[in-house]
Amino acid sequence: MIKIKAIERKVGFSKTGKTLWYPAIHLHSDVKFDEFIDLVSDETTISSADIKAVFDRASKVLIRLLQDGKSVDCGDMGTFRPSITARSGSGVDAADKVNIDLVDKAKVIYTPRVKVKTALKGVRMERAERVLDVPYNSSGKKTEKPSPGDTAGGGDTAGGGDSHIGL
Numbered sequence: 001m002i003k004i005k006a007i008e009r010k011v012g013f014s015k016t017g018k019t020l021w022y023p024a025i026h027l028h029s030d031v032k033f034d035e036f037i038d039l040v041s042d043e044t045t046i047s048s049a050d051i052k053a054v055f056d057r058a059s060k061v062l063i064r065l066l067q068d069g070k071s072v073d074c075g076d077m078g079t080f081r082p083s084i085t086a087r088s089g090s091g092v093d094a095a096d097k098v099n100i101d102l103v104d105k106a107k108v109i110y111t112p113r114v115k116v117k118t119a120l121k122g123v124r125m126e127r128a129e130r131v132l133d134v135p136y137n138s139s140g141k142k143t144e145k146p147s148p149g150d151t152a153g154g155g156d157t158a159g160g161g162d163s164h165i166g167l
Contacts, residue, residue: 003028003128026128066108078112
């Protein structure tokens with residue numbers, strides 16, 4: 001189940017400062033890599049050490065292939081491909097004037113396959129507990145403080161026991 005929280009965002013690019021409230025996913029815990037490996041191992045007859053070794057080697061190969069300018073198909077997970085962004089205002093008037101100085105940065109684009117892309121279709125959602133629902137503005141700063149006596153999670157240990165409210 002996915003929990004949602006309220007976040008405040010500026011509307012448009014106006015300097016009036018008008019803001020509206022929108023729903024956002026409340027990420028109450030992360031799954032660490034070792035835990036992910038253990039979960040995958042539990043679903044197979046392969047040891048967690050072997051799965052970790054495969055992920056380690058696969059990431060090295062993926063990086064090498066991306067650095068070689070290749071798109072990499074990772075089956076049901078999706079495709080990874082290299083991409084670049086041009087420097088702002090770097091357009092030139094002739095193709096032969098295009099060079100690497102016009103490139104701002106290189107990045108990786110991940111495109112999930114249908115199975116991953118539609119994984120959340122029809123997933124059940126509910127509003128997060130009030131204690132966890134401290135609104136954040138678009139800058140990521142807290143906009144209100146919890147009342148005295150409130151604890152991060154209100155007894156819910158899903159957040160790993162840290163003191164981040166609303167994260």
